[in-house]
Amino acid sequence: MSLTLTSGIAAAFGNGRRRHMPLLVGSAIMALFLLFSLIPGIFAPYDPLAFDYMHLSEAPTLAHPFGTDNFGRDMLSRVIWASRVDIQIAIFCTIFPLAFGTIVGALTGFYGGWLDAVFGRLVDLVVTFPFLVIVIAIVAVLGPGLFNMYIAVSSVGWVFYAQLMRAGVQVQKQSDYAAAARVLGYGEARIIFRHLLPNAITPIIVYWMTDMALAILLGSSLGYLGLGAQPPTAEWGVIIADGKNFMSTAWWISVFPGIAIIFAGVGFSLVGDGIADIFRRRN
Amino acid sequence: MSGDAGDALLSVRNLRVAFGSPQHPLLAVDGVDFDVAPGEVLGIAGESGSGKSVTLRSILRLIHPPGRVSGRVLWRGRDLLTLPEEELRRVRGGEIGVIFQEPMTALNPVLTVGLQIRENLKEHTGLDAAGRRKRAIELMDHVGIPAAQSRLEDYPHQFSGGMRQRAMIAIALASNPQLLLADEPTTALDVTIQDQILKLILRLRSEMNMSVILVTHDLGVIAQTCDRLAVMYAGRLAETGPVAALFRQPRHAYTLGLLNSVPRAGQIRQPLASIPGQPPLLSKLPEGCAFAPRCPFVLSACREAPPPLVEVAPDHRSACLAHQALAKA
Numbered sequence: 001m002s003l004t005l006t007s008g009i010a011a012a013f014g015n016g017r018r019r020h021m022p023l024l025v026g027s028a029i030m031a032l033f034l035l036f037s038l039i040p041g042i043f044a045p046y047d048p049l050a051f052d053y054m055h056l057s058e059a060p061t062l063a064h065p066f067g068t069d070n071f072g073r074d075m076l077s078r079v080i081w082a083s084r085v086d087i088q089i090a091i092f093c094t095i096f097p098l099a100f101g102t103i104v105g106a107l108t109g110f111y112g113g114w115l116d117a118v119f120g121r122l123v124d125l126v127v128t129f130p131f132l133v134i135v136i137a138i139v140a141v142l143g144p145g146l147f148n149m150y151i152a153v154s155s156v157g158w159v160f161y162a163q164l165m166r167a168g169v170q171v172q173k174q175s176d177y178a179a180a181a182r183v184l185g186y187g188e189a190r191i192i193f194r195h196l197l198p199n200a201i202t203p204i205i206v207y208w209m210t211d212m213a214l215a216i217l218l219g220s221s222l223g224y225l226g227l228g229a230q231p232p233t234a235e236w237g238v239i240i241a242d243g244k245n246f247m248s249t250a251w252w253i254s255v256f257p258g259i260a261i262i263f264a265g266v267g268f269s270l271v272g273d274g275i276a277d278i279f280r281r282r283n
Numbered sequence: 284m285s286g287d288a289g290d291a292l293l294s295v296r297n298l299r300v301a302f303g304s305p306q307h308p309l310l311a312v313d314g315v316d317f318d319v320a321p322g323e324v325l326g327i328a329g330e331s332g333s334g335k336s337v338t339l340r341s342i343l344r345l346i347h348p349p350g351r352v353s354g355r356v357l358w359r360g361r362d363l364l365t366l367p368e369e370e371l372r373r374v375r376g377g378e379i380g381v382i383f384q385e386p387m388t389a390l391n392p393v394l395t396v397g398l399q400i401r402e403n404l405k406e407h408t409g410l411d412a413a414g415r416r417k418r419a420i421e422l423m424d425h426v427g428i429p430a431a432q433s434r435l436e437d438y439p440h441q442f443s444g445g446m447r448q449r450a451m452i453a454i455a456l457a458s459n460p461q462l463l464l465a466d467e468p469t470t471a472l473d474v475t476i477q478d479q480i481l482k483l484i485l486r487l488r489s490e491m492n493m494s495v496i497l498v499t500h501d502l503g504v505i506a507q508t509c510d511r512l513a514v515m516y517a518g519r520l521a522e523t524g525p526v527a528a529l530f531r532q533p534r535h536a537y538t539l540g541l542l543n544s545v546p547r548a549g550q551i552r553q554p555l556a557s558i559p560g561q562p563p564l565l566s567k568l569p570e571g572c573a574f575a576p577r578c579p580f581v582l583s584a585c586r587e588a589p590p591p592l593v594e595v596a597p598d599h600r601s602a603c604l605a606h607q608a609l610a611k612a
Contacts, residue, residue: 176388183343184376184403184454194402198393 023274029267036080037087046074048081048234057250067252069243075252079260082234086264089146089219089228089235090212096154098208101161102197108162109169110192116166123159131156135218136227144227153218157211164207168200175199202279209272213265220261236261291318291357292494293342293462298354300337300346300518302565309565311337311350313518316592319462324488324495326509326526328502328541330562334518335498339464342496343375358462377407380455384467386447390439396423396450397435400457407458422453426483445476449483456487462494463487469504481508502545506530511598514538517563517573520592524599534601534609536580572604580605 036043052072060067066075108116126134138152172178173196181191216236222228223237231238236257243253298315301308312334319325327335341352342363356363358374366374375381383389391399400419404410410418416435423431426449439447448468455463465484469477485508488495497509505512505526513523514537522535533539540558560577569575571586578585582604592602595610603609 176383176385177391179345180381180383180389180451180454181391182375183345183379183381184406185372185374186376186402186406187372190402195391195394199391 020274020278022270022277026267026270026272026274029263030271033083033087033264033267037084040081040084044074044077044080046077048073048077049232050074057246057253059250060252066256067250069239069253070246070250075239075256078234078239079236079257082236082239082257083260083264085146085229085233085235086216086219086261089149090215090264090268092150093153093215093219094157094208094211096150097157097161097211098204100154101158102165102201102204104158105162105165105167106169106192106197106200109166110173110188110196119162123162126156126159132218132221136222136225139222139227144230146229149219149222149228153215160207160211161204164203165197165200168203169196172196172199202275206272206276206279209268209275213268213272216261216264216268290320292321292323292359293319293496294355294357295338295342296355296357298338298341298356299352300334300341301351301353302349304349307566308351310518310568311565312341314354315515315518315520317513317520317523319494319496321461321494322488322492323511324485324497324509326505326512327496327498327515328500328505328512329515330500332517332562332565333515335500335515336466338515339466339496339498342464343379343381344371373407376403376455376460377458378460379462379464380458380460381464382448382451382455382466382468384470386444386451386471387439389451390447390454392439395436395438396442397437400450400454403454403457418457419453422457423450426450426453426456426487427479428453444472445479448472448476448480452480452483452487456491459491460493462496465495465497467499468497470499470501477504478507484508502541514541517568518565519573519589520600520602521574522599522601522603523592524596524601528596528599532610534595534599534606535603536578536605536609537574537603538601539609540577540579572602578605580608 050073052068055064055068055072057070058064058068064074064076066079068074069078104119108119134156135149135152138155139148142148142151169192178191178196181195186195219228219235220237220240223235224241226241229235229238231242239257240254243250246253295315295317298312299310300312301310303309315334315338317325327338329335337346340346342356344352344363346352352364354364358379361370363371363374390396397416397419400422401415404415404418408415419435420431423434428434428446428449439450442450463484468484469480472480481504484495484497487493497504499505509526511524512526512529514521514529514535516537521537522529522533529538530542533542537558543556544558546555558577563569563573563576569586571584571588572578572590575581575585580603585604590602590604592600593606595601595606
C-alpha cells in the first residue's frame, strides 16, 4: 500500500502531469480544506458566531466577500469554520467502518466457513435497507447530534469495506506467495495481516476517499434535516438549512456553503479516482 | 530403497492423495514410497498430471480439502501427516524449505526482499533485529545477489527473474533447513539462468549438507543435478534408482520412452521420437498398468493388475513386467 501510494503520489507530482491532473487538483482541494479545518482562525476574517446588527443580510462586499446572514455573521468565516466540522464528519464517519470492515472482510475472506456465513448474512441484512433510511432511523432512535450520527453511519458503513476486502483476500489467498508464506511456517494472523491485506488494500483506499466525500454530503444532509450538527455550530448543511428561508432575499447564505460542499466532494472524489487510475495502470 | 527407514532423512510410505468424492475418488498419487538420504538430491520426473507436484506438496500438508492424503511421511522419526499444526509450522520453513516454480508470483509484491528474508529469520531463529539484518545480507550474498546490502530494500519487481529465484532460495534457506523441496525451480527461467540456479542449489546442498527433492519434467535437469531419480506415471512410481544406472539402462518401458523422446544435441534432423497417445485420465485409468495402452513392450499380464515395484538391480526398482526384456534391449 505504502508502495502504491508513495510512488503514485511521486509519479503524480513528477512527470505526466496532464495524466495525473485529477489527482493533483483533488489533492490541492483536500489540502486546502484540511488547512481550513486545522487552523480556521488564520483564514477566517471574523468570529463565525459574532452577531453584527449593523450589517444584517448584506450582499457580498469587499469587507464580507460571502455576505452576512440575518444575524450579521460573516458568511466567509462561517463557511471556513464549518469545514472543521465537515472534515471531522468525513473522518469520523469513515474511520471505524474502514478499520472494522477491513478486518472483518480479511478474516471472512480468509477463513470462509461459518464465520463468512454469519457475517455474510449480516452484510446482506444491512445492504437490504436503503442507506439513508437506515441511518435516519438509527439517529431517530438515538436522538439527533453529531456523535449519534457517527454511531449510525459507522454501524452501517463497515459492510461496504468488508465486502471489498473479503473479495480481495479471497483472490490473494490463492496466490503463490500466500502458499509460500504458509510453507515458511508463518502463523495465520501474520499471513492475513502482513501478506494478504496489504495486497488487497488499494481498492479500500480508493473507496475510502469516495466514502469521505459521501460522508460530507450525508453529514450536510442530516445537518439540513436537523439530525446532525446542531445550531449554532457552523456546519455546511446546517447553514444551508438556516438560509433556506431567505433564499429569495439573501441567496448568498445558502449558496456559498453549498459550493463548499461541492468543492469538498469533488476534491475527495478526484483523489479517489486518481489513486484508482494509478492502480489500474499498474495492472 | 529397502523397507527400513533407519538412515533416511525423509521416508514416504504408501502415500495416497485422493480428490473427488469418496464414492469416486481420483487418485492423483497412488501408493508412492521413497526415501531421501541426508545430503542426497532426489529427482521426481514425470509428465504433467503424473502426480509429482502433488507428491511434493503433500509432504508439507499443502493439499487443501477436498483433497485427502493418507499414508506416512516420516521426517526424522515423526509423521508429518499427523503432526499437530503448531509443530508442523516449526518444520515448515524451519527444517524443510520450499521453492516454487514461479519466482514472479511466489514473492510478496508489496514487501521488500530483505523484509521477506528477515521475516523467516524472525519466525525460525532466535536472532535479534541487528543479527537478522546481518544474516539477511549474508544470505543474499550467499545465493549470488550482487550488492546485497543495497538491494535489501528493493521490492521483488525491481529484481530480474533469475534474481527473484535467488531471493526465493535465500528466503527458503534462511533457517538452515535440512531438506529443500524444489517444485520445478527453473521452468520459468531461461536456459543460462537455469544453469546458474541449478549450480547454486548444488553448491548450497554440499555447503549446508542439505537434501533436495527436485520435481521437474526436464530430464536434462535431472541428469545434471540428481543422485537418484523417481519416475512417476499416472500417480504411481514407475521406476526408481540411481540416475546414472537409470539413464544407462532404463528398466521401465515408460522411462525408456521418456529418454528416447529427448532431442539430443549434435544429431542432424533426426525425427523426434515420441510416446504415442496421451497420459490416461485419472477418472479412466486402465485395469492394469496405466502405461499399457501406450507401451510397445506390452504383455497380456500388464492389462490384468498394476505391476508391483520390484528390485531389478541393487537400489534400482521398476514396476514393469517387461523389465528383463528392457535389460536386453
